[in-house]
Amino acid sequence: MKKYVSLLKGTKLFSGVGDDDILSMLNCLNAAVREYDKGEYAFRQGEYIRDLMILAEGRLHIQKEDYWGNLNILNEIRPGEMFGEAYIAPNSGTLMNDVIAAETSTVLFFDTERILTVCPSACPFHTLLIKNMFYTISDKNKSLVRKLSYMSQRSTREKLLSYLSDEAKRQNSSSFSIPFNRQQLADFLSVDRSAMSGELCKLRDEGLLDFHKSEFTLYEV
Amino acid sequence: MKKYVSLLKGTKLFSGVGDDDILSMLNCLNAAVREYDKGEYAFRQGEYIRDLMILAEGRLHIQKEDYWGNLNILNEIRPGEMFGEAYIAPNSGTLMNDVIAAETSTVLFFDTERILTVCPSACPFHTLLIKNMFYTISDKNKSLVRKLSYMSQRSTREKLLSYLSDEAKRQNSSSFSIPFNRQQLADFLSVDRSAMSGELCKLRDEGLLDFHKSEFTLYEV
DNA sequence: TCTTTTTTGTTGTAAAAACAACAGACTTGC
DNA sequence: GCAAGTCTGTTGTTTTTACAACAAAAAAGA
Numbered sequence: 313m314k315k316y317v318s319l320l321k322g323t324k325l326f327s328g329v330g331d332d333d334i335l336s337m338l339n340c341l342n343a344a345v346r347e348y349d350k351g352e353y354a355f356r357q358g359e360y361i362r363d364l365m366i367l368a369e370g371r372l373h374i375q376k377e378d379y380w381g382n383l384n385i386l387n388e389i390r391p392g393e394m395f396g397e398a399y400i401a402p403n404s405g406t407l408m409n410d411v412i413a414a415e416t417s418t419v420l421f422f423d424t425e426r427i428l429t430v431c432p433s434a435c436p437f438h439t440l441l442i443k444n445m446f447y448t449i450s451d452k453n454k455s456l457v458r459k460l461s462y463m464s465q466r467s468t469r470e471k472l473l474s475y476l477s478d479e480a481k482r483q484n485s486s487s488f489s490i491p492f493n494r495q496q497l498a499d500f501l502s503v504d505r506s507a508m509s510g511e512l513c514k515l516r517d518e519g520l521l522d523f524h525k526s527e528f529t530l531y532e533v
Numbered sequence: 534m535k536k537y538v539s540l541l542k543g544t545k546l547f548s549g550v551g552d553d554d555i556l557s558m559l560n561c562l563n564a565a566v567r568e569y570d571k572g573e574y575a576f577r578q579g580e581y582i583r584d585l586m587i588l589a590e591g592r593l594h595i596q597k598e599d600y601w602g603n604l605n606i607l608n609e610i611r612p613g614e615m616f617g618e619a620y621i622a623p624n625s626g627t628l629m630n631d632v633i634a635a636e637t638s639t640v641l642f643f644d645t646e647r648i649l650t651v652c653p654s655a656c657p658f659h660t661l662l663i664k665n666m667f668y669t670i671s672d673k674n675k676s677l678v679r680k681l682s683y684m685s686q687r688s689t690r691e692k693l694l695s696y697l698s699d700e701a702k703r704q705n706s707s708s709f710s711i712p713f714n715r716q717q718l719a720d721f722l723s724v725d726r727s728a729m730s731g732e733l734c735k736l737r738d739e740g741l742l743d744f745h746k747s748e749f750t751l752y753e754v
Numbered sequence: 755t756c757t758t759t760t761t762t763g764t765t766g767t768a769a770a771a772a773c774a775a776c777a778g779a780c781t782t783g784c
Numbered sequence: 785g786c787a788a789g790t791c792t793g794t795t796g797t798t799t800t801t802a803c804a805a806c807a808a809a810a811a812a813g814a
Contacts, residue, residue, distance in 0.1 A: 357702070376682060379698035379707075379751050380741070386682055398675035401668035408679065408702065428664050430651050442663065443649050447622035449670050454619035456677040458629065461597060461607055463684040464723045466772075467800070477600035481578070481629065486600075494762060502685045504802050509763055511800095520601070525762090525810090530600050687802080688770070715792060725772050730793055732771095746780095746792090761810070770801070781790070 313338050313345070316368050316420060323366060323392045324448045325441070333437050340438070344421040348413040355411040361399040363421045364445075367391050370417025375410045388414070397449050400424045462501055468511045471501045476521065480530050487529040534559050534566070537589050537641060544587060544613045545669045546662070554658050561659070565642040569634040576632040582620040584642045585666075588612050591638025596631045609635070618670050621645045680721075689724045689732050696722060697742065701751050708750040 317334050320326045326334055345368070348354050354372060355361060372389040386409060389395050399407060427445060430438050458478065465471045475497075479488050490497065498505035515521050522529045538555050541547045547555055566589075569575050575593060576582060593610040607630060610616050620628060648666060651659050679699065686692045696718075700709050711718065719726035736742050743750045 376695075378695055379701055380694070380753075382694075384682070384695070386678075386685075398671055398678060401671050404668075404672065404675060405703070408699065428667060429660060439650060446649060446667070446670075447625075449667075449674060450619055450622050451625065453670060453674055453677065454625060456674065456681060457607075457619060460677060460681055460684065461605070463681065464607075466723060466725075469800090473601070473603075474597075474599055474605075478629065480600055482626070493760095502687060506763080506765095506803080507801055510765090513763070532601075690770090714790095727773080727793080727795095728771055731795090734793070755814100757812100757814080759810100759812070761808105763808080764806085766804095768801105768803080770799105772799070773797085775796095776794085777792100778794100779790100779792075782788085784785100784787085 313343065316345075319368055319392060320366070320420075323394070324451075325366065325394055325444050327444055328440055329437050337437055337441065341426050342423045346419050346421065348417045348419065350413055350416050352413050353410060354413060354417070354419060355407055357407055357410050359407045361396050361407050362402075362424055363396060364394065364400060364424050364427065365396045365422070366394050366420045368418040368420050371414040372417055372419075373412050373414045375412055376408070377410065394448060397445075397452070459500075468501070468503045468508050469515070471503060472508065472511060472515065473520075475501060476528055476530060479528070486531070487527070489527045491526075493526065534564065537566075540589055540613060541587070541641075544615070545672075546587065546615055546665050548665055549661055550658050558658060558662065562647050563644040567640050567642065569638045569640065571634055571637045573634050574631060575634060575638070575640060576628055578628055578631050580628045582617050582628055583623075583645055584617060585615065585621060585645050585648065586617045586643070587615050587641045589639040589641050592635040593638055593640075594633050594635045596633055597629070598631065615669060618666075618673070683722055689722075689729055690736070692722045692724060693729065693732060693736065694741075697749055697751060700749070707752070708748070710748045712747075714747065 314335065316338075317331050320334050320338075321329070321331065326337075329337065348370070357377070367389050369391055371391075372395070373385050374387040374389065374395075376384045376386055378384070389411075395411075398404065427441060430442070462471050462475045462478070465474050476490075479490060480486055482488075492500060494509055495505050498508045501508070512523065516523065519531060521531060535556065537559075538552050541555050541559075542550070542552065547558075550558065569591070578598070588610050590612055592612075593616070594606050595608040595610065595616075597605045597607055599605070610632075616632075619625065648662060651663070683692050683696045683699070686695050697711075700711055701707050703709075713721060715730055716726050719729045722729070733744065737744065740752060742752060
């Protein structure tokens with residue numbers, strides 16, 4: 313377990329917890345480790361999950377196969393990321409997706425019940441852990457809502473405007489940079505790259521905004 | 534405060550807590566009440582929020598105005614619903630949306646810090662409350678991810694198929710009913726109703742599925 | 755510096771969606 | 785049972801998007 317302490321120190325879940333305390337918490341929480349070969353299924357649709365997981369090494373894909381067999385990669389998990397938090401409620405049903413190792417991967421398992429049930433004296437950092445876990449899920453929630461607000465726009469143009477407008481607000485400036493290149497932005501907004509590129513230029517020609525690479529500036533009317 | 538006990542008893546947050554205990558918890562949590570007139574802003578974009586809120590009476594709209602002034606209603610909050618959970622983390626920044634009372638509304642405020650910091654002896658239901666809060670956010674998270682997986686499909690057809698396929702899985706049957714009429718389903722998936730209606734009929738003619746009103750059946754191949 | 759690769763903008767075409775308008779089926783209230 | 789209203793499917797037109805293919809610009813590597 314000791315080898316994972318430095319990784320965990322950098323995660324949101326254990327932020328603010330010292331090395332020694334992390335180690336004692338891993339015991340307190342009944343943490344387990346499991347390794348998956350490349351291409352191996354970590355979890356399958358229909359399974360029950362109750363633990364909370366953190367990816368230690370490797371890369372996982374959250375995939376979904378629909379009724380007619382069409383495959384869809386929903387998300388990629390990278391080291392340090394927490395997952396499974398959507399299934400901790402007792403009545404949350406079975407897993408809706410497959411989780412497959414895109415590379416050989418190591419996963420840490422935490423007993424949710426132990427996290428949420430405070431041990432009265434033994435573990436002084438338990439309250440901090442609960443808060444961290446809360447903040448992490450809360451943050452995830454917020455970014456999901458945000459993304460959903462872009463995606464629910466009907467046209468590429470509206471998606472772009474709502475995203476860029478939001479970024480300007482978030483960064484509190486009409487000039488700002490985005491963490492995507494064109495292809496990544498198109499993927500993020502679920503639109504076609506070339507169509508999006510064209511739309512961006514149209515918006516620029518209409519005088520609504522300007523850009524150079526990933527630097528954008530919005531203009532009033 | 535007493536008048537809100539019966540409402541709270543029905544919420545996810547207080548599920549499993551008895552009447553008397555709810556009342557004592559309201560004190561323990563430093564709960565506050567505030568009423569908003571119809572049309573009044575409960576919160577504005579840019580404000581800091583740290584409390585967790587539950588709507589007791591009325592109806593709230595979560596709205597967003599973009600850089601160029603276009604208005605967008607993102608969500609409607611109904612009595613018993615919790616909101617503000619995306620902003621409980623200390624570094625979660627300021628509110629990205631406006632919250633406005635669509636009707637005269639009563640809101641209960643809970644101190645997040647007090648919820649997350651366990652009082653050692655005074656309040657026996659505190660652990661239960663923490664769990665409930667967790668489960669609630671976790672559930673919300675799950676439904677957001679689910680919706681996002683439909684919305685990230687490019688075409689109306691794919692959105693329909695992914696949604697219906699998912700419902701069949703959830704209800705564990707190729708025949709199932711959905712909680713939407715056509716207009717609501719179109720709004721949920723952010724597509725045009727008439728185009729969606731046409732697409733549904735096309736899918737039926739192709740032999741992929743069948744439907745009567747809100748009852749659907751999926752066919753293999 | 756020169757070459758190779760990646761990124762971005764551009765164009766034309768085919769497919770799909772939005773929009774509008776309407777008619778029949780179904781509900782609801784009286 | 786009737787009238788008013790809502791819900792659903794249908795059609796035609798306009799707009800938008802996806803797709804494919806390519807060229808210029810920028811970045812990365814040798």
